[in-house]
Amino acid sequence: MATTRRPRADARRNYERLLAEADAAFRTHGVDASLEGIARAAGVAIGTLYGHFPSRRALVGALLRERNEALFERGDALAASPGPDALRTWVRAVTEHAATYSGLAALLADGLDDEASELHTSCLRLAEIGDRLVARARESGTVRPDATGADVTALTVAAASLHEHLSAADAGRLIDLALQGLARG
């Protein structure tokens, strides 16, 4: 029994074009870029966009799929063999990921609690990696004993947001301060 049918050729082409144009638009104008503009650029009617992607977040989620996998692998590797800078490295990695599109950090922060968000499951994986990193760091004593996974998750989400609103220097400095607070015995 074939539960998945291969899509019609034009449908597949429209899907790909929409993804490509959405990526370009989100990079230029952030995640709030006009959906009508994306459909126009892809050469399809607006209804076609909605047929493939029922919401803006679904579109963002589809675009992030591969990028997410790379990030998760990086996190798994860090958690498996943590060095002294594992936490800092992880926070930087998530920050760079969020910098893909402006406005993405806010979407991730919301997706953490909102089960209806298409980004929710990937946010949970980010949180889970944070949990494991902090547990390891606690064992090896590089982090204060009362540090929690929530601390790390909050810090990564915060770091991503900060890079949108503060200068890179200010944001980086602030994150270092928080990391040092976390390191304190």
Place this chain on the structure above:
Amino acid sequence: MATTRRPRADARRNYERLLAEADAAFRTHGVDASLEGIARAAGVAIGTLYGHFPSRRALVGALLRERNEALFERGDALAASPGPDALRTWVRAVTEHAATYSGLAALLADGLDDEASELHTSCLRLAEIGDRLVARARESGTVRPDATGADVTALTVAAASLHEHLSAADAGRLIDLALQGLARG
């Protein structure tokens, strides 16, 4: 020579009504609330709103005027006779101020660098108070010697943003971590 004339009675009334309705709308829907809705609620045409307030930020700025004065006085007092928790108190005060309208934190962060923003001068005062607080704290040794005013300003703006995207517990905890990092010798 009278450089300022007293405004027409209806103009003054419209001005007040617009302010009142804008405050209500911003509290309910955040700083991105519909300007047309505000004009409608105030019982004036949309052109009247633009006549009094050329931009959304001008409207926000006008609403914040008094509130700002109270905040600045608080900051001046803290800088004049700083206690051990002066920094933490100040960060909390700015955070609560930014919580007046959702989206205000982002507006403040942008206003810090954007000279064209109607919020720019008040942002500069916030930064200046941060400078003085950190200078005092450095003298009394409650803060690491390389701490700067930029650290404190970044922290306050960040704290305000965090409260919009993170739970109060996570945000508070993160700010405490950064403050502890700042306190370290």
Place this chain on the structure above:
DNA sequence: ACCTGAACACCGTTCAAGT
């Protein structure tokens, strides 16, 4: 099975015409 595009309900902003 998929696509189209008109239809609906909203916006922000400007500016000629009124009082």
Place this chain on the structure above:
DNA sequence: ACCTGAACACCGTTCAAGT
């Protein structure tokens, strides 16, 4: 001096009709 509201240029979202 101030106000009005039509005009313009945009949105997001749905859905009947087509192929």
